[in-house]
Amino acid sequence: xxxxxxxxxxxxxxxxxxxxxxxxxxxxxxxxxxxxxxxxxxxxxxxxxxxxxxxxxxxxxxxxxxxxxxxxxxxxxxxxxxxxxxxxxxxxxxxxxxxxxxxxxxxxxxxxxx
Amino acid sequence: xxxxxxxxxxxxxxxxxxxxxxxxxxxxxxxxxxxxxxxxxxxxxxxxxxxxxxxxxxxxxxxxxxxxxxxxxxxxxxxxxxxxxxxxxxxxxxxxxxxxxxxxxxxxxxx
Numbered sequence: 001x002x003x004x005x006x007x008x009x010x011x012x013x014x015x016x017x018x019x020x021x022x023x024x025x026x027x028x029x030x031x032x033x034x035x036x037x038x039x040x041x042x043x044x045x046x047x048x049x050x051x052x053x054x055x056x057x058x059x060x061x062x063x064x065x066x067x068x069x070x071x072x073x074x075x076x077x078x079x080x081x082x083x084x085x086x087x088x089x090x091x092x093x094x095x096x097x098x099x100x101x102x103x104x105x106x107x108x109x110x111x112x113x114x
Numbered sequence: 115x116x117x118x119x120x121x122x123x124x125x126x127x128x129x130x131x132x133x134x135x136x137x138x139x140x141x142x143x144x145x146x147x148x149x150x151x152x153x154x155x156x157x158x159x160x161x162x163x164x165x166x167x168x169x170x171x172x173x174x175x176x177x178x179x180x181x182x183x184x185x186x187x188x189x190x191x192x193x194x195x196x197x198x199x200x201x202x203x204x205x206x207x208x209x210x211x212x213x214x215x216x217x218x219x220x221x222x223x224x225x
Contacts, residue, residue, distance in 0.1 A: 004157075033211065042118070042203055042215030043158070056211040090157055092213075102148065103213060105158040 002027050004093050004106035012112045013081050021076040021109045023091030031055070031096035032074040033103060034066060037088040049074055050096045078111075086113045116141045120204055120216035127194055128224055135189040135219045137204030142182050144208040149178050149189050152201045152218070161202075162189070194223045 005024045013019050025032050031050045035043035045058035049068035063079040072093070078085055088110050092103040117140045127133055137147070146165045150158040162171045162178040164187070170179040177190040191198060201220045205213040 006157075031211075033213075035213075040217070042205075042217045043213070045212035045214070048211045050211075056209060058212060088155070092158075096211075101146065101207065101210075102160060102163045104160055105150070107157040108155075110155070 004091060004104055006089075006091050006106040006109050008109060009107070010110045010112075012114065014114050015081055015083060017081050017113075018077065018079045019081060019111060021078075021089050021091075021111070023074045023076070023093075023106060025072045025074070025091075025093035026104050029093040029095050029104075030072050031094045031101075032068055032072065033092045033094070034074070034076045035090040035092065036060075036085075037090055037108075039087075043090055046076070055096070081113045083113050086111060116206060116208055116214040118204060118206055118214050118216040120202075120219050122219060123217065124220040124222075126222040126224065129194060129196060131194050131223075132190070132192050133194055133221075135191070135202050135204075135221070137187040137189070137216055139185045139187075139206045139214075141206075141208055142185050144182065144206045145210065146207050147178075147180055147187050148205045148207070148213065149176075149187075150203040150205065152203060154201075158203065191221075194221075196223050196225050199223050 033048040034046040037043040047057040149161040164180040175192040201218040203218045
Protein backbone atom coordinates (compact mmCIF):
# COMPACT_ATOMS: atom_id res chain seq x y z
CA UNK A 1 0.00 0.00 0.00
CA UNK A 2 1.47 3.34 -1.09
CA UNK A 3 1.16 6.27 1.30
CA UNK A 4 0.46 9.90 0.51
CA UNK A 5 3.22 11.56 -1.50
CA UNK A 6 3.81 15.24 -2.25
CA UNK A 7 6.06 17.12 -4.62
CA UNK A 8 8.19 19.10 -4.58
CA UNK A 9 9.70 18.83 -1.10
CA UNK A 10 10.89 22.43 -1.03
CA UNK A 11 10.17 25.44 -3.19
CA UNK A 12 11.38 29.03 -3.23
CA UNK A 13 9.37 31.68 -5.09
CA UNK A 14 9.23 35.44 -5.19
CA UNK A 15 6.28 37.64 -4.34
CA UNK A 16 3.72 37.83 -7.17
CA UNK A 17 4.67 34.52 -8.74
CA UNK A 18 2.43 31.48 -9.09
CA UNK A 19 3.06 27.99 -7.70
CA UNK A 20 1.62 24.49 -8.19
CA UNK A 21 1.96 21.80 -5.54
CA UNK A 22 1.11 18.16 -6.18
CA UNK A 23 -0.25 15.31 -4.10
CA UNK A 24 -0.85 11.63 -4.75
CA UNK A 25 -3.43 10.08 -2.50
CA UNK A 26 -3.06 6.79 -0.66
CA UNK A 27 -4.18 3.73 -2.58
CA UNK A 28 -7.96 3.23 -2.25
CA UNK A 29 -8.69 6.80 -1.15
CA UNK A 30 -10.98 9.12 -3.12
CA UNK A 31 -10.71 12.33 -1.07
CA UNK A 32 -7.88 14.83 -0.81
CA UNK A 33 -7.66 17.74 1.62
CA UNK A 34 -5.09 20.54 1.67
CA UNK A 35 -3.82 22.36 4.75
CA UNK A 36 -1.46 25.27 5.36
CA UNK A 37 0.78 25.17 8.43
CA UNK A 38 2.62 28.32 9.45
CA UNK A 39 5.61 27.99 11.76
CA UNK A 40 4.55 27.17 15.33
CA UNK A 41 0.87 26.83 14.42
CA UNK A 42 -1.54 23.99 13.80
CA UNK A 43 -2.53 23.25 10.20
CA UNK A 44 -5.33 25.36 8.72
CA UNK A 45 -7.84 23.78 6.31
CA UNK A 46 -7.71 25.19 2.76
CA UNK A 47 -10.13 22.95 0.84
CA UNK A 48 -11.13 19.37 0.13
CA UNK A 49 -11.82 17.48 -3.10
CA UNK A 50 -14.08 14.44 -3.24
CA UNK A 51 -14.41 12.57 -6.52
CA UNK A 52 -13.01 15.53 -8.49
CA UNK A 53 -15.39 18.10 -6.97
CA UNK A 54 -14.61 20.71 -4.30
CA UNK A 55 -16.34 19.44 -1.17
CA UNK A 56 -15.59 22.26 1.26
CA UNK A 57 -13.39 25.30 1.64
CA UNK A 58 -11.75 27.09 4.54
CA UNK A 59 -11.12 30.80 4.98
CA UNK A 60 -8.66 31.25 2.11
CA UNK A 61 -8.90 33.74 -0.78
CA UNK A 62 -9.77 32.66 -4.35
CA UNK A 63 -6.12 32.87 -5.41
CA UNK A 64 -5.86 29.47 -3.69
CA UNK A 65 -7.38 26.97 -6.11
CA UNK A 66 -7.21 23.26 -6.70
CA UNK A 67 -7.93 20.30 -8.88
CA UNK A 68 -8.49 16.61 -8.40
CA UNK A 69 -7.84 14.18 -11.23
CA UNK A 70 -9.62 10.92 -12.12
CA UNK A 71 -6.89 8.93 -10.35
CA UNK A 72 -7.66 11.06 -7.23
CA UNK A 73 -4.32 12.84 -7.22
CA UNK A 74 -4.58 16.58 -6.65
CA UNK A 75 -2.95 19.94 -7.27
CA UNK A 76 -2.95 23.10 -5.17
CA UNK A 77 -2.37 26.31 -7.11
CA UNK A 78 -1.56 29.63 -5.50
CA UNK A 79 -1.52 32.79 -7.61
CA UNK A 80 -0.02 36.19 -6.81
CA UNK A 81 2.13 34.84 -3.99
CA UNK A 82 2.48 36.92 -0.83
CA UNK A 83 5.14 36.74 1.86
CA UNK A 84 2.57 35.31 4.30
CA UNK A 85 2.05 32.32 2.01
CA UNK A 86 5.37 30.97 3.25
CA UNK A 87 4.42 27.79 5.10
CA UNK A 88 4.38 23.99 5.07
CA UNK A 89 1.60 22.79 2.77
CA UNK A 90 0.16 19.44 3.76
CA UNK A 91 -2.00 17.12 1.74
CA UNK A 92 -4.19 14.48 3.39
CA UNK A 93 -6.12 11.65 1.81
CA UNK A 94 -9.07 9.67 3.12
CA UNK A 95 -11.91 7.48 2.00
CA UNK A 96 -14.81 9.92 1.85
CA UNK A 97 -18.41 8.88 2.29
CA UNK A 98 -17.80 6.87 5.45
CA UNK A 99 -18.11 7.87 9.09
CA UNK A 100 -14.63 6.53 9.80
CA UNK A 101 -12.99 9.39 7.94
CA UNK A 102 -9.40 8.98 9.13
CA UNK A 103 -7.09 11.35 7.28
CA UNK A 104 -3.55 10.34 6.35
CA UNK A 105 -1.01 13.06 5.67
CA UNK A 106 1.89 13.36 3.28
CA UNK A 107 5.34 14.74 4.16
CA UNK A 108 4.45 18.26 3.05
CA UNK A 109 5.91 20.88 0.71
CA UNK A 110 7.86 23.70 2.32
CA UNK A 111 7.14 26.93 0.37
CA UNK A 112 9.26 30.01 0.94
CA UNK A 113 8.17 33.30 -0.63
CA UNK A 114 10.84 36.00 -0.86
CA UNK B 115 -16.53 28.36 15.03
CA UNK B 116 -14.68 25.41 16.52
CA UNK B 117 -11.74 26.35 18.75
CA UNK B 118 -9.25 23.67 19.77
CA UNK B 119 -6.84 24.27 22.64
CA UNK B 120 -3.95 22.08 23.74
CA UNK B 121 -2.33 22.26 27.14
CA UNK B 122 0.53 22.35 27.94
CA UNK B 123 2.22 24.04 24.97
CA UNK B 124 5.49 22.33 25.88
CA UNK B 125 6.50 19.51 28.19
CA UNK B 126 9.83 18.02 29.20
CA UNK B 127 9.96 14.71 31.09
CA UNK B 128 12.61 12.12 31.93
CA UNK B 129 12.52 8.82 30.14
CA UNK B 130 10.17 6.24 31.66
CA UNK B 131 7.54 8.67 32.93
CA UNK B 132 3.87 8.31 32.11
CA UNK B 133 2.37 11.53 30.79
CA UNK B 134 -0.92 13.09 29.76
CA UNK B 135 -1.54 15.61 27.00
CA UNK B 136 -4.77 17.58 27.05
CA UNK B 137 -7.04 18.83 24.27
CA UNK B 138 -10.25 20.83 24.64
CA UNK B 139 -12.75 21.96 22.02
CA UNK B 140 -15.65 24.39 22.10
CA UNK B 141 -18.23 22.70 19.84
CA UNK B 142 -19.17 19.22 21.03
CA UNK B 143 -21.02 18.31 17.80
CA UNK B 144 -18.06 16.42 16.39
CA UNK B 145 -17.78 13.50 13.99
CA UNK B 146 -14.46 12.31 15.35
CA UNK B 147 -11.23 13.39 17.04
CA UNK B 148 -7.80 12.46 15.79
CA UNK B 149 -4.39 12.63 17.48
CA UNK B 150 -1.28 13.16 15.35
CA UNK B 151 2.45 13.23 15.86
CA UNK B 152 4.67 15.66 13.94
CA UNK B 153 8.47 15.56 13.86
CA UNK B 154 10.25 18.87 13.10
CA UNK B 155 9.65 20.00 9.51
CA UNK B 156 7.81 16.80 8.65
CA UNK B 157 4.26 15.72 7.87
CA UNK B 158 1.71 14.39 10.34
CA UNK B 159 1.52 10.78 11.46
CA UNK B 160 -1.92 9.61 12.58
CA UNK B 161 -1.78 8.02 16.03
CA UNK B 162 -5.38 7.41 17.03
CA UNK B 163 -8.87 8.29 15.82
CA UNK B 164 -11.85 8.27 18.18
CA UNK B 165 -15.31 8.35 16.65
CA UNK B 166 -17.93 10.50 18.37
CA UNK B 167 -19.71 7.40 19.72
CA UNK B 168 -16.53 6.03 21.31
CA UNK B 169 -14.96 6.84 24.67
CA UNK B 170 -11.37 5.72 24.06
CA UNK B 171 -8.89 4.09 21.72
CA UNK B 172 -5.62 2.32 22.46
CA UNK B 173 -2.55 1.59 20.37
CA UNK B 174 0.49 0.15 22.08
CA UNK B 175 1.68 2.60 24.75
CA UNK B 176 -0.86 5.21 23.68
CA UNK B 177 -4.39 5.63 25.00
CA UNK B 178 -6.72 8.42 23.93
CA UNK B 179 -9.99 9.23 25.66
CA UNK B 180 -12.89 11.40 24.58
CA UNK B 181 -15.51 13.17 26.68
CA UNK B 182 -17.70 14.86 24.10
CA UNK B 183 -20.08 16.46 26.56
CA UNK B 184 -17.30 18.35 28.32
CA UNK B 185 -15.35 18.99 25.12
CA UNK B 186 -12.20 17.23 26.26
CA UNK B 187 -9.76 14.58 25.08
CA UNK B 188 -6.57 13.27 26.64
CA UNK B 189 -3.66 11.38 25.15
CA UNK B 190 -1.90 9.16 27.66
CA UNK B 191 1.63 7.98 26.85
CA UNK B 192 2.96 5.19 29.04
CA UNK B 193 6.63 4.63 29.80
CA UNK B 194 7.86 7.50 27.65
CA UNK B 195 10.99 7.08 25.49
CA UNK B 196 13.33 9.62 23.85
CA UNK B 197 11.89 8.55 20.49
CA UNK B 198 8.52 9.92 21.61
CA UNK B 199 9.94 13.45 21.40
CA UNK B 200 7.83 15.33 18.86
CA UNK B 201 4.89 17.72 18.63
CA UNK B 202 1.51 16.13 19.31
CA UNK B 203 -1.51 17.64 17.58
CA UNK B 204 -5.17 17.16 18.37
CA UNK B 205 -7.75 17.69 15.61
CA UNK B 206 -11.54 17.52 15.60
CA UNK B 207 -13.83 17.07 12.63
CA UNK B 208 -17.31 18.54 12.92
CA UNK B 209 -18.10 19.58 9.38
CA UNK B 210 -17.85 16.29 7.57
CA UNK B 211 -14.63 17.29 5.88
CA UNK B 212 -12.33 19.78 7.62
CA UNK B 213 -10.08 19.00 10.56
CA UNK B 214 -9.71 21.80 13.13
CA UNK B 215 -6.33 21.61 14.81
CA UNK B 216 -4.91 22.84 18.06
CA UNK B 217 -1.43 24.40 18.11
CA UNK B 218 0.07 21.25 19.54
CA UNK B 219 2.10 20.17 22.56
CA UNK B 220 5.85 19.99 22.06
CA UNK B 221 7.16 16.99 23.99
CA UNK B 222 10.79 16.37 24.93
CA UNK B 223 11.71 13.09 26.61
CA UNK B 224 15.22 13.20 28.04
CA UNK B 225 17.39 10.09 28.53
